[in-house]
Amino acid sequence: MMHVLDSSTLDPIVLELGQRFVDAGFELSLVGGPVRDLFLGRQSPDLDFTTDATPDQTLAVIKGWADAFWEIGRAFGTIGLRKREFTIEVTTYRAEAYDPDSRKPEVAFGDSLEADLQRRDFTMNAMALRLPGMELVDPHGGIKDLYAGVLRTPGRAEDSFSDDPLRMMRAARFVAQLGVALHPEVEGAMIEMAERINMISAERVRDELTKLICAPQARLGVDVLVSTGLADQMLPEVSALQLEVDEHHRHKDVYQHSLQVLEQAAGLETGPDGPVPGPDFVLRFAALMHDVGKPATRRFEPSGAVSFRHHDVVGAKLTAKRMKALRFDNDTIKAVARLVELHMRFYGYGEAGWTDSAVRRYVTDAGPVLERLHRLTRSDVTTRNQRKADRLAFAYDDLEQRIAALAEQEELGAIRPDLDGAQIMALLGLAPGPLVGKAYKFLLEERMEHGPLGAEEAQRRLHGWWQEHGPGSPAAEESTGSVDDEH
CATH class of the missing domain: 1.10.110.30 (Hydrophobic Seed Protein)
Structure with missing residues (x-):
């Protein structure tokens, strides 16, 4: 239900700024989202104002009053400023003229509040409060539309x-x-x-x-x-999730399933002090995109079943490609794609018990997105079969307990070999090069498979590996011979 406008929810700086403009001979109105939010009983941290003052005149009014100001939007008539915890924008009345073939509006300053409101996006954002008198200006029925819950344009x-x-x-x-x-x-x-x-x-x-x-x-x-x-x-990959219905092959509605996973993942976000503070874009977008590899991998089996083999790997590539096209930063792309790639990994745990080594690999492969992966995997259960849902939930509970138990014994979040590169070079008398990397990889595999070995045991295993793979070893000679044979 919509709240009645309560001016007491407005911070005093709103009226204070309005009075400064009026005293200088200009108009000032609070406009757009902040006015809408007043009727919704919410206080916006960002305050938008519109005025008949030019940017130069606005600067003259706010200098000495604002804690800081900037002119990045000056070409569009906007002066930004900060006052206490509020971010404020003051924009000169606009009557924009757009070129329908251009990405950018051609800005023309207007001379009235009503004309400015006419050019705004939706009626519920085309309301203003004249200051400091708090007169509501709503020429397009924004309050009515807000109350009715309808999104409509002024024109x-x-x-x-x-x-x-x-x-x-x-x-x-x-x-x-x-x-x-x-x-x-x-x-x-x-x-x-x-x-x-x-x-x-x-x-x-x-x-x-x-x-x-x-x-x-x-x-x-x-x-x-x-x-x-x-x-x-x-975002065509999401549209493509609407796979055609085939009454002879039964499988989930992939599109509706993906929307449900998105909704459920958002419900598993934590508060600000938790491991995944909401709203978390990476978790949510991975939830939406986790099955985008299915349309390309769908196969109808002779048994009548439908399979989507390797849709996780294909989906991760499609997701990364789409996010790159949308100019997301590399870290965000990497995190989302990793979640999509790993979202099926857990099902091997539910079908057959994992060794400690498999648990370590799960944690290591997830890396910094582990907590998100926990939530994505749990959210991916949308079956109406309660027994199946409970079985999957219990299995994942068990996996998280295994991870916690191993974490008490080992640093699972940053698994490293028991010997570092410098120690490997010293023990084997090597200079930096490919052999050091191979030795490091061997010890990392040993650490994954067997847990912490300790320096003494790691040295013993490294020397054993060196006898088999170092210069003069049968493996090295075989490798060299194969190269010579090619010539």
């Missing part, structure tokens, strides 16, 4: 999305953030104009997608991207 949706196609993704994001529904005209325009999202830079699309995935109801937002065709353009 024709086609015109709004033609002005800035990214607004179509913002529509999906608001569905995910606020739980609102698209007005039929908005939805129709998005379906008709979905291809125009390709005019938008990958960076802007990435940022909107990240906000959507991190929203409280991300599942709803993703569904809007898919149902309107936007995902076909910027």
Whole structure:
């Protein structure tokens, strides 16, 4: 239920800033999301204002009052500033004229608040509070739409999305953030104009997608991207999860399953002091993408079953490729792709008991995403068969207990051989080179397989390996001979 506007939730600096502008002979209004959030009973840490003052005039008003200010958005009429814990933007009234074939708006300053509100994305964001008198300006029925939970544009949706196609993704994001529904005209325009999202830079699309995935109801937002065709353009791997129905072959609805895994993974995030503080984009996006390798690997078996062999490896490659195209940073790409690659590993544990060596490899291969992998794997259980779900949950409980028990004995988070490179070179009389790397790899395998060996036992095994693989050994001579034979 929508809250009644309560001006007491506004920080005094809002009225204080409004008074400064009025005293200087200008208008100032709180606008957009912060006004919407007042009616939702929320306080926004970021405050957006609009004014008839030019950027130079705005600077004159806020200098000496703001704790800091910046002019990065000056070309668009925006001056940014910080006052206490608040980030504030003050933008000159705008009446933007867009080139429909350009990615960037052509900025023209306007002369009225009403004209400025007309050019905003959605009615619930096209409300303003004139300051310092707190007069509500809502020419497009934003309060009514907010109360009804409907996302509508101030003018024709086609015109709004033609002005800035990214607004179509913002529509999906608001569905995910606020739980609102698209007005039929908005939805129709998005379906008709979905291809125009390709005019938008990958960076802007990435940022909107990240906000959507991190929203409280991300599942709803993703569904809007898919149902309107936007995902076909910027995230086609997710659209492709809608595998055609074949009544002769029974398997899960991969698309709906993926949405459920996304929802369940978000539910397993922790508070700020936990191992996976929410919202966690890496976990959530891996949950959404974990099965994107299935369409390419689907096979119909003679028995009537459906298989998706190696969909984890294929999916990891597809995920990395898509994230690279969307200009995600390398660390985020690596983390998400690793989770997709490893999401099936646990099922070998449930089918047959793992040795300590297998548990160590699981931890080592997951590395820094281990806690996320725990949550992704648990979230991947969407079966309605409660007995099967319980069996998988108990098996994963057991695996986590095994990991904890081994961690008490060993440093599982950073498994290293019992001897380092310098010790290996000293013992074998080697200079840095490929042989040192091979010896190191051998000791690492021994550590994985048998746990901590201790320096003395590690030295004994290293010398044994050296006799078999060092210069003059049968293995080395065989290798050399094979090369000579080729010539």
